[in-house]
Amino acid sequence: MELLVAGGLFGAYALPPVSGKDELRKWFLDNVYGHAPLGRPADMAFTGNRILFGGGRLKVDLTVSLPPGASKEKPCPVLVMGDFRTWNNGMRGDEKSLKQKRQQEDLDAHAASRGYALIHYDLNEAAPDQPRRQELERLKKQGKPLPPCPYGLFDIYGGGDDRTETSWGTIRAWAWCHSRVLDWIETQPMLDAKRVAVLGHSRLGKTALCAGVTDGRFKVVYSNASGCGGAKLNRMPLPRSEHIGQIVDRFPYWFCKRFNVWKNRDAEIAHDQDEWMGLIASPTRYLYVASGSEDHWAGPQGEKAAAEGAAKAWEALGLTGMGGHVGYHCHKGPHDLGVRDLKLFLDFCDTRL
Ligand code: GCU
Numbered sequence: 001m002e003l004l005v006a007g008g009l010f011g012a013y014a015l016p017p018v019s020g021k022d023e024l025r026k027w028f029l030d031n032v033y034g035h036a037p038l039g040r041p042a043d044m045a046f047t048g049n050r051i052l053f054g055g056g057r058l059k060v061d062l063t064v065s066l067p068p069g070a071s072k073e074k075p076c077p078v079l080v081m082g083d084f085r086t087w088n089n090g091m092r093g094d095e096k097s098l099k100q101k102r103q104q105e106d107l108d109a110h111a112a113s114r115g116y117a118l119i120h121y122d123l124n125e126a127a128p129d130q131p132r133r134q135e136l137e138r139l140k141k142q143g144k145p146l147p148p149c150p151y152g153l154f155d156i157y158g159g160g161d162d163r164t165e166t167s168w169g170t171i172r173a174w175a176w177c178h179s180r181v182l183d184w185i186e187t188q189p190m191l192d193a194k195r196v197a198v199l200g201h202s203r204l205g206k207t208a209l210c211a212g213v214t215d216g217r218f219k220v221v222y223s224n225a226s227g228c229g230g231a232k233l234n235r236m237p238l239p240r241s242e243h244i245g246q247i248v249d250r251f252p253y254w255f256c257k258r259f260n261v262w263k264n265r266d267a268e269i270a271h272d273q274d275e276w277m278g279l280i281a282s283p284t285r286y287l288y289v290a291s292g293s294e295d296h297w298a299g300p301q302g303e304k305a306a307a308e309g310a311a312k313a314w315e316a317l318g319l320t321g322m323g324g325h326v327g328y329h330c331h332k333g334p335h336d337l338g339v340r341d342l343k344l345f346l347d348f349c350d351t352r353l
Helices: 021-033 084-089 095-113 132-141 153-157 170-185 203-214 244-250 257-262 273-278 300-315 339-350
Strands: 045-047 050-053 058-061 063-065 076-082 117-121 191-201 220-224 286-292 326-331
Touching: 021 170, 021 203, 021 257, 021 273, 050 170, 058 153, 063 095, 076 170, 076 203, 084 095, 095 117, 095 339, 117 170, 153 170, 170 191, 170 203, 191 203, 203 220, 203 273, 220 339, 244 257, 273 300, 286 300, 286 339, 300 326, 326 339
Parallel strands: 076 117, 076 191, 191 220, 220 286, 286 326
Antiparallel strands: 045 050, 050 058, 063 117
């Protein structure tokens, strides 16, 4: 098979299929999400529930909800997620935002009632959910002086204006920030840093998977309705679901530039999302995927099939895939993550996390 020929089967810049876990992870970072420029930064500091980057130029505030009775003697398992304020580029007073806020509070309360701490935060503080130019226009319109790092982590660690083909996109940057939250958790005596799950809905489900694949400290990884670029198979023909061409046109900044090479070539992509999720496989790590039956844009059939495909990576280790190390449910209804989903996910975690 011809692989790396300019304009040939895999296009001028796309990389050919690979074998081996490290190569596969690199393939996905090269082609889809981009590479984080660094691991734990030397210029990061913690103060209370706040993470400071770049010597204090950028702050990320964590909302920490603890279960009753959490103590240093009995540290509790933790759930980490980007919260609903990430939508609409931040909370507004409108009905949609208020509904999202209430939804988040319901999740916090349910997690606490089950003995889990839930940490959530607005990922816009880490990296705005906008292309750079739009974000700067938005800030200028407010008429206030620009903050020290208007484009978040990119302004400190690079990959904004100086973006290369494989520089991190926003999903990779958000996932990297989840890892920094885990660094923070490791300093908290009431939280058990060895029992941490990362989860998220939709764009934040794509982010949770990216965090799970790139940071082995997350023990359980839960993607809810993450669709294209998340848990949905690209190669499966699902005409009502989002395709690569649509996602890179609307959200080019979420991915690395090279992802454009796969535009309108979903069926022939060299590696698919089941392989991406399969990279989480190990005897001590778990994957959970959930969908909504009416969520045609995210493609529930493609998400289920990808979870089943990923489960094979655990089976290859002699472990039980679906129903063992991998869980799946599909709620009846649209695109959301509610208490009914968290409840099923925590049933899965109760015996695994
Ligand atoms: C858009 C986008 C999806 C994404 C979703 C969300 O619909 O096309 O890929 O998952 O927003 O994050 O809500």
